Amino acid sequence: MARSALNSLSKNQLRRWLMVFFFVLAVPSGLLVYQAYDQLKWEAFHRHRMLAEELATRIDKGYAQLIETEERRAFVDYNFLVVAGDPNSNFIQRSALSSFPVRSPIPGLIGYFQVDSEGVFKTPLLPDSTLTASEYGIQADELAQRQELANRLRAILDENRLVRTEQHEDREDELTEAMITPEEVPLSDRTGSLYSSSTESRRNRDRKITEEGEKASRGYGNKHEIAAGQAVFDRLSEQKADRPSKALTGSNILGRVEDLQLDSSFEAAQAPMRQQRMTPKAKAGVAKRTPRKEQSALPEPESPVTPPATMAAPQASKPAPLRIRTFESEIDPFEMSLLNSGHIVLYRKVWRDNRRYIQGMLVEQSAFLSGVMETSFRDTSLAQMSELITAYQGNLLTAFSATMGERYHSGTEELHGALLYQTRLTAPFNDLEMIFTIQHLPAGPGGAVVIWIAVILFLLLGAGFYAIYRLGVGQINLISQQQDFVSAVSHELKTPLTSIRMYGEMLREGWVVEDKKRDYYDYIHDESERLTRLINNVLQLARMTRNGLQVQLKPVSAGELMDLIGSKIESQTARTGFDLKLNASPDCASRTLQVDPDYFTQIIINLVDNAIKFSAKAEKKAIDIECLAQQDSRVVFKVRDYGPGIAKDQMKKIFKLFYRSENELTRETVGTGIGLSLVSQLTTAMEGSVDVVNMEPGVEFRVSFLSE
Template identity: 40%
Template sequence: MKGQGLDRQRTRLRLWLGLFFIALALPSTVLVYKAYDQLKWESFRQQQVAAAELAARVDRRLGEIARVEDARPVTDYGFLTGDPERPGVQRSPLAQHPIQTDVPGLVGWFQVDEQGDFSTPLVPEDARAPARYGIDPAELARRQAAAARIEGVLIGNRLVERGPVPVEAPGREQAASAALPETAPAKVTAARERLSQQAFDALGESRYANTRSATDKAKAKVEADDGVALSAPAVQGLGPVEALALDAALAKRAAPAPTAAKPAPPADAVLRARTSAASAVNSPRREGAQDAPAAAALAAQRGDRGAASTVRLFTNTVEPLTLGLLGSGHFVLFRAVHQGGARIIQGLLIEQEPFLIGLMGEPFQATGLALTTDLIVAFRDEVLTAFRARQERGSISSVRELSGALLYRTRPREPFGGLELIFSVGRLPVPPGAAVIGWVAGLLTLVLVAGTWLMDRLGRKQIGLVRQQQAFVSAVSHELKTPLTSIRLYAELLRAGFADADRRQVYYRYIQEESERLSRLIANVLTLSRIDRDALIVSPAAVPLTALMDLVQERVTAQVERAGFTLVLECRAPGVVQADPDAFVQILINLVDNAVKFAAQAEPKIVEIRCECPRAGWVRVAVRDFGPGVPRAALRQVFQLFYRGEDAARRAIPGTGIGLALVERLVQAMGGRVEVVNREPGAEFRVELPSAPDAQYTG
């Protein structure tokens, strides 16, 4: 029953400690999580600011390209900038070959007149007299090849219309025809292919439509006119932007508060503005006040960039630049020029990959974003390419945590508004405070777990101590009651006169022995009380070992003989020991009493006390019995306060569990040590005390 009560107390202790642990762990976990989340948010915000700065740099670079091309005179798209028959004529700055430009991936400039005739500043208009312009035949061939490449890309992307081929087709037409796909039927090569300005219009109208819708319209028109299907390379995009499934929760959290903005004009209004503007610039009164509304409409359509508004250059009207994406993957940056009642398309052809790498990929790789962020480039809601982050160590998030979260999304200004820069999180870098949070969380966890474990051990120890104290009180009560009962019994017999002279001597001896037993018990309890109060005082002095052993023999002989044992005392180590006589005698009495109790059923019934010098400066006093010995598991526990082994409980051996604990504390107080070893048979307790020279003896 006592064991069951102890188990219930331990169960309740663990239950309360578990509740205490949870009560501290939950708020601590929430605090650490909130701190960690705030660090992630700050790191996310820093990456977002860096992405916005990079996007702004890209936008400025694109804007510079647009300003240069917008400001370019109409005459620059010819090989010569003036009339070749007049003095002062000079080459166009676009006529340089090889092409020198700041636009990455630029293939070349081109011009398409109202009849669909193609020209480029690379080749002189009068191709039959190249030497007149200082061009040798080899250079002319290279220029014509570059021009054929530009024209072939435009024709190969269905920006064409068909008509009969004149007999006097120049070499440039042959070069253009050579650039057509080799699989085209004979009917195609027999027709004159003119670049269609309507296809350029369709390319510009598809501002937010599918990327290849304009070229598909042109292809359908060509096939309907000639009944011939054309084959040309088509760009296979990486999929629509909506298929990315980016988590925009954190990006919305970082977004500024919405402000009242003027709604964008509907698509049909923009189209009507474009149509009315085109009608206005084609009307005979293009220099009148009626041109202002058209210019305003075009400016509203193109955005707030000043260079994108319609510009009137004397008799020429230059429309804003437009960016289109061909089916082959080339970008076309073009504009419409109304000159003398005719409409001309002027523009430049750009290769997609070098353009995106030079303007976006290389600046992206040069920043810290390349280590943590993915950059996705889209055009008109179609993904073109992605620059992946270089995964490295030192990230605050795991491999999947926040991976793919939308970081920042923006579009450049017109005419590059069809492009879109999408930054998504690869891994968040570790902010400076993350290590501190990690150490604090680890330390808090360690303290909480270790503290709970220590409290559990302390509580269990206290519960065991309480149980031992209860058992001690019960044992002391029993130990006190037994000698008192015997003393009272023999005292009453003597008082009643029921004993003769011989028996009176026996009764007197019993009363004396029980009184001594009672005195030993009271002395142990008092000594224990002084130890608990830290009031134990011993006075070691230089005492002859023989004198101490005489005191011990006088005090324990009767105790041993009454228990039916024989005392064997051997002391062949003369000298002086540093000890308190009273404490020394109490130690030996407790050891002898322990031997008598645990070896009561042993044979032979002998208690040995020996003295020896194990090493210089030390004296050993050993007390041995011939009983069952001490179990190996209990060798380190026998000196614990209130400890009583299972054997003592099973054999109902009397005792309080404080005798050996007092032995250890008294020996340590005198500067010595005590140990127990098993012998064959029995157990031997060894007390070692420091020795002293004979000269120090004062007794």
Template identity: 50%
Template sequence: MKRNHLKGLDKAKLRGWLLLFFLCLAIPTTVLIQQSYSRLKWETFHQHQVMADELTNRINNQFIRQINTEEQRPFTDYAFLNVAGAPSANFLQRSPLSRFPVQSEIPGLIGYFQVDAAGKLLTPFVPNDIEKAGSYGITEKELVARIELQDRINQILSENRLVKNQAAMTGKKDQDGHGNALNRPDRRLAESEQDVTLPDRSVISGKLEKPVASPASEGQAVFDELKKAVPEKGLQENKLGRLKDIGLRQTFQVEASKPKSAEVKGRAVDKAQKKARTEQNLLPEAIEKDKRSIGYEVGESRLSAASAIQPNVKPIRIRTFESAIDPFEFSQLDSGQFVLFRKVWLNDQRYIQGLLIEKEAFLQGTINSAFQETALSPMSDLLVVFQGNVLSAFSGRSPRGVLSSTSELKGELLFQAQLSDPLNELQLVFSVTQLPVGVGGWVIIWLTIVLVIVFLAGFYFMYRLGVGQINLINQQQDFVSAVSHELKTPLTSIRMYGEMLQAGWVDESKLKSYYDFILDESERLTRLINNVLQLAKMTRNSIQPELKSVTVAELMDGIRSKVSTQIERAGFELKLSFDQKAEQAIIKVNPDWLIQIIINLVDNAIKFSVKADKKVLELSCHLLGSRHIQFKVRDYGPGIAKGQIKKIFKLFYRSENELTRETVGTGIGLALAHQMTMNMKGKIDVINANPGAEFRIVFPVDKFSDKG
């Protein structure tokens, strides 16, 4: 049953079955590769997600370390002068924050400031008595730079309504508004006077509760609203827009696989830091000498700030205070700068102390510098978001390092986390533009390429093999039909003529022609049977030629005797030609095989040239170069079509359709001639001689005969 189906298989059905077979293999293989690649891509995504988490924690820890440094600064550091050492040492020194230019671990730091309960500004950069600035080692040029920095801080804060507009900050003591909040009479604090030595700790309450503040100034009230307000000006100038408007994809985001964010890790640490701390402060009593200068009370006399640091002076009257200091808060001003500030409670009054920071320098120096050092930068973007607004976008792919339009921010959300207090309004958002393939990815890609090549090559070769088998089956069927025809026709003719001769129905004059016809048909049968037997032996590889050294002259004599009668009886003229040099050549061949090859070629020429106008067959032999002999058989028939020249030597191939062909033959003569020639280490080919076809056989010359 199966064989019947196979017999009816044609090329179209073969292609269909092979295509179905390879689809059955290709589809699950493709799904498997796709799933493997997706899994590998997800793992790569998760690895980079962990890298983003580690980078966020590193940046967050850096911020915490910098803010903790600022948290430890005492209240008195925001003044230009501090009490140094024990009060009995009678010594004042410049505050650590008075260094100029400003030095800090925080990138982009503009400067420090303090706002008193009245909303007036103080900075640690300009001394109280500007006329005595030289006594502190400040040159006139440096003093001008310090005043310019103080004016800049005042301008930024006043533009954002954080201090009163103090326009005349040029150094005039009666108009500058820069008197120390701790030593100006209009800001004199209610304190308990102490001696030059520190009071016993039992005098001061152990823990100061935060008192109810007096009504805050307009500037301080704005500080209270900073955390709630969204910077209007900064938002208008922001070209990157809102985070929610960017539309980052979240294909790989799986909640169960997300690493713990910096927000979660940081909260537990910050609970202790959120509580206000108390500290004791030593402050020199500030009095107003006149309307233009500030001094320090020293015993019964008054001493200027410049003379206070000179030796051999009377002790300074020191005041001891206890203050409550809140943790730092962080916000962005309308003008774009960041402000880091804290609230200090001192004797029922509140002070604001803080830092102004340039946004771009701060983000570049802290976040982008760390981001560019990681493997994340070439394949992802880092968005810095404050209160939902994208402040900056950094990328290692961009030659400028910073992205400036929302069209550049499309990607896959990798990781998103808030920083710890007080920077909890600041978010870091990582978006993947293209995941790196990695070693495992390249393995899958190359495996896919190899499988595709194997599948295509397998499909092609199996198809060619199947087509070859189908052609072979068809040719074998044609061969059986042809052999049956070739055997039946001469046998029928021989039997018919034999019966006529046996019955005596033939005239004496026709006897010879009848005998000749019977002889020709018998020879035709003999050639056919010899070809079939020879083919059977060669296909089983059970026959090898016995090569002998024979002169070309001997071979040509044998060939002439074998084919001359065949050619003449077919009504053709034989033209034989060869040169004398070729006759002396000796070649190693099997003479019987070579004669059979020539007979097959002559028989083929006769069959296809039977209707030719010129019935001539040319058989020639000559030297080809100096080491080869070439035999030629040419007819003057229609020739061979170009598309069939390479096919005629194939087994069972016939140029004519079996149903419509007009010539006899089995399709094995030329194939047998080709195979026998190759086994004798020769070459055979055919060309169109226009008109007709010319078969050429080439053998190497073994040597030349001495007979001449």
């Protein structure tokens, strides 16, 4: 049934059917591979998301540890001199914050500062006088450097209107009128050494101070600059994450978080793992941040202190005697804000004697963000496939890339990828947001296995269908060649049999004169030999098809083989009008070969018969058979004609079974297409080789065997 189907199937039809079958198998296989790879991608996303969560927690803890040290600092540490040990001992020493250069575990720390209730700037870097500085081993050059750093701190605060400027020092009375008066303070706040312990009352006072400061700014022209040190800090405190934040401007701002063109398909598909963007998940072990009270002792001069800005020259007189004052202060937790200048300010509010002080530090933004975030980020595998973006109140600040460190982008259009994880730090850095984006998501070892399996599967599938196609085409060609062979054999058998029968009847009936009988008998003999060769070829083909080819090798000299083939083909070439030339060199005739004489004779007869058929119209009708001995102990038998030769594209095809260079319907030569195939297979069976070479003119077949 399959053979009959192939008989009615063309090559184009076979190609179309195989393509249909290929896609029928390839599409489900591709979908299966895609689903497997996609599942691995989701698992990889979840795995890297967990890494991002762990990294965010580690970064948050790192910043929490940095701020924890600062939280424990006493109110008096922001002064140049502090009381050591028992206050009654009157032992004075330098504060830990007075060291220079400034040393702190906080990355990018510029220096510490304090702003009193009147907006006056102070820093623990500078003593109350140059004379005190010399007493504590501070030389003039170091003092100048300290003054330079203090001026830098003051300039940054002044640029952001957080301190009182010098031009308004003569307006302290106006400030007093604008600020809250003691009568306005509740009685409970004015009795005792410290502001009331009620948090609500303290918040009301903060709000009232802010309102009064703003009121002063509206009512007294430039007086708001005097109160700016308190009012602006209050406004900074009001910029909470749960309130709409404004877009900052400046070279250090890349854009807004909502402008990021991030692919959120991964994040949206994993709803159970999503976290709220505005607040991080609760971190175990983080203590609740509440105000604290402390007892402090501070040395105070009996005479007024000269402001640091006026300390241009050392004083010749002795410093005023110091007295130790003990007091109680209430300290709020630290808060963080990003200034318009691009600096980070960490500050806290301290209440002492019904007055509020602002104590804090100024930090370089880039160093502060990269000091903990980038270092921790680069130590993880996330650095190979993702980008860490930091934002403050929705404003993009920096973007850390795996291979390039901090990338300086010009805008949000350069920040792209898939959203991996988004969270905020805990207080006081709760306005800082970390956004992890995926630049390329590795599927991991499992993904590589799936890809290799998919490649191998499709290669095998393609190779299998190509092999099936080649096999089908080969079968179609074989069926076509067999049909041609049957037609050729029918023609080759029918023509001589008809002639033999006709001449035999004429001879039997006596219709032939005596002088023609000899010609008729010769014709009947030649046609009989031709039929014999044809039948032998067909029988040989049948034996080879059934793997029944039996070769009987015998030691025969090359000279004997030349004599044998001469007697077999001499009459054949003579009756067809061809000149036969046999030539065997002396060293060749003596060589002994292991061959089957019958098969060898059949090989040469087929080659001569092929030469007669294809050079019948040649100008020179001659066939040369030559025997030559080669240096590698091989003997070559050459059969040459002087016909048109063989096209180069057909020289490797002529030894194929049933192959004919002419169309079966238009061919001009006789034959079945199995002669040269038998030559090749019989030669190979006797461990020989056959080759064909075009000559000028004609073609030469070379059959070689190994001699003993």
